[in-house]
Amino acid sequence: MSASGDIEELIRQLGYFSSIDNNMQVGTILALLQVALAVSRGGHGTTELVEKKVGMGSGTASRNVRYWGSGHKSMSKAMKYMTNEMDPEDNRKRVLRLTHTGEAFIDKIMTTPGTKRELKGDGQKTG
Numbered sequence: 001m002s003a004s005g006d007i008e009e010l011i012r013q014l015g016y017f018s019s020i021d022n023n024m025q026v027g028t029i030l031a032l033l034q035v036a037l038a039v040s041r042g043g044h045g046t047t048e049l050v051e052k053k054v055g056m057g058s059g060t061a062s063r064n065v066r067y068w069g070s071g072h073k074s075m076s077k078a079m080k081y082m083t084n085e086m087d088p089e090d091n092r093k094r095v096l097r098l099t100h101t102g103e104a105f106i107d108k109i110m111t112t113p114g115t116k117r118e119l120k121g122d123g124q125k126t127g
Contacts, residue, residue: 013109020079030054031064035082035096036106045082045096065096081105 017029034053035045051061063072071078081102087093098106 016105016109027054027056027060028064028067031056031061032068032081032102032106035068036098036102038096039098046087047094047096050096065094068102069096 014029017024021028031050031054034050038045038049047058047061047065050056050065051058054061054064056064065082065084066072068079068081069084070080079101080099083095083097083099085095085097087095
């Protein structure tokens with residue numbers, strides 16, 4: 001794909017996020033995508049992963065995780081794109097996984113008209 005084609009594809013993908021919340025910040029988008037990437041590698045996300053990979057503080061990471069999961073008190077409804085559960089091996093940590101709704105959303109943004117693109121373990125697209 002040419003550079004202009006790549007930019008057009010990125011704009012198309014970001015448009016899906018804009019349709020959810022026109023004021024969504026980049027960090028909020030990256031929080032969901034980092035969890036999706038961890039899940040695509042056969043694991044799960046954590047708030048600490050979001051903090052580290054996105055470069056945000058613990059409070060901000062927690063708010064972004066809550067946004068995609070159970071929602072925030074200022075929100076009219078919960079997104080329910082990911083779950084945030086206690087780590088069975090360490091009760092001090094939380095495990096983040098995509099819900100069916102979250103998986104469907106990621107599939108939608110990773111699908112280019114006419115082709116199916118998948119998130120590879122290294123974060124690159126295939127297809």
